[in-house]
Amino acid sequence: MYEVEADPQDTDATQASQTMKTTATSTTTAAGATGQQSKQPSEYMRVQRMFRQVTKNERTGKNIPKEKRKPIDYSSVLDYHNLDNNTPENRERILDFSGLVDQSTATESPYYAHPATWRVYGLKDYPGFYFIPSPFSVQQQKKWIKDAIELYTEPPNSTNLTLFHGDIKQLWRNAQQEFSDIEADSRGGDKSSDTQTQTRPLDKNGQELPTYRSLLDKLAWSSLGYQYQWTERIYSEDYYVQFPDDLQQLVTHIASSTRYTPYVAEAATINFYSEDSVMGGHLDDAEEEMEKPIVSISFGSTAVFLMGAETKDVAPVPIFIRSGDIVIMGGRSRYCYHGVAKIVEDSFDVDLAANDTDDTRWHIHWLKEKNRRININTRQVFKVPKQGVRSTIK
Ligand SMILES: O=C(O)CCC(=O)C(=O)O
Numbered sequence: 001m002y003e004v005e006a007d008p009q010d011t012d013a014t015q016a017s018q019t020m021k022t023t024a025t026s027t028t029t030a031a032g033a034t035g036q037q038s039k040q041p042s043e044y045m046r047v048q049r050m051f052r053q054v055t056k057n058e059r060t061g062k063n064i065p066k067e068k069r070k071p072i073d074y075s076s077v078l079d080y081h082n083l084d085n086n087t088p089e090n091r092e093r094i095l096d097f098s099g100l101v102d103q104s105t106a107t108e109s110p111y112y113a114h115p116a117t118w119r120v121y122g123l124k125d126y127p128g129f130y131f132i133p134s135p136f137s138v139q140q141q142k143k144w145i146k147d148a149i150e151l152y153t154e155p156p157n158s159t160n161l162t163l164f165h166g167d168i169k170q171l172w173r174n175a176q177q178e179f180s181d182i183e184a185d186s187r188g189g190d191k192s193s194d195t196q197t198q199t200r201p202l203d204k205n206g207q208e209l210p211t212y213r214s215l216l217d218k219l220a221w222s223s224l225g226y227q228y229q230w231t232e233r234i235y236s237e238d239y240y241v242q243f244p245d246d247l248q249q250l251v252t253h254i255a256s257s258t259r260y261t262p263y264v265a266e267a268a269t270i271n272f273y274s275e276d277s278v279m280g281g282h283l284d285d286a287e288e289e290m291e292k293p294i295v296s297i298s299f300g301s302t303a304v305f306l307m308g309a310e311t312k313d314v315a316p317v318p319i320f321i322r323s324g325d326i327v328i329m330g331g332r333s334r335y336c337y338h339g340v341a342k343i344v345e346d347s348f349d350v351d352l353a354a355n356d357t358d359d360t361r362w363h364i365h366w367l368k369e370k371n372r373r374i375n376i377n378t379r380q381v382f383k384v385p386k387q388g389v390r391s392t393i394k
Pocket of ligand 1: 279303305321
């Protein structure tokens, strides 16, 4: 998983997700690393670059203000939400499989809208790939957002921060306390603790931990179930953390709606994107079971997802993924390159942002301030699911 082609043109240091993905399996183009003759970019990279926005002045290195950046042309992006608003080429690609949704097991659920309301689309030339426009109410989206930020980042689940600092308990709760302290401070009110002057807890290296909110800013991924070992590129049976029951129920239902039954989610990666993140084109091939799909659910800002082919010599199809949308990558697509070329500017979901007065107020605030996006993608790892038979933890 996560073999990415580094883009020599990408000099921005802000490509957090891509940097994160390359640390484990560093693959660089000749020009990128050594300054040798630049080679032709792949077709995949050519399309990825169409969504690259120059955010820094190349001469001065200074940030270009948002309103002065060259706008990106999104007209080639396939949009399952506005079927009539697609190029003729993309309109041809969109297949309607809504009749596929299994109504026999359809029941009310607190986790998603009634399946009678679901639409299921396919993509021409990609049998086994499905797209379900958000089947969640705003409240249901907020439930998954809260779980992703609060629960799925909690040890013993590992995150990219664990690699540097060791386990960080209650990352979200502590960061939220810092946010509200700062708010109270700016109003001249009382706060429960002084986050700036308080002695910092120590990390696994005996170093003081940075503030929780700055740690949160660096959060790029977390793992559920079998914890993926990024360096060895394997799922180790020795590192299993109980998979959340409600997420299991959700993805099992999604899988059965697209005729992938049985499906047992044994591992998940949660990706945290911010406005400048890019995820390079990669294959997910570390799972023993490749006949079961990756179920990928996203919340927050809109992404341009690239659905590529078995090689990077073929141009990928760019697709909008909005808050609540689900992508089921099975069949051919399970063996194809894919990634996220762009988080669309100022695209944070307006319904999520409205009335943020409940207990997810800070979660939404944190997501919206940097046009963030959360992606939860689940996998069945083993052909005969083990589901953590040895459910011991680090
Ligand atoms: O964020 C997404 O939509 C794609 C995530 C992905 O490709 C991955 O984690 O392998």
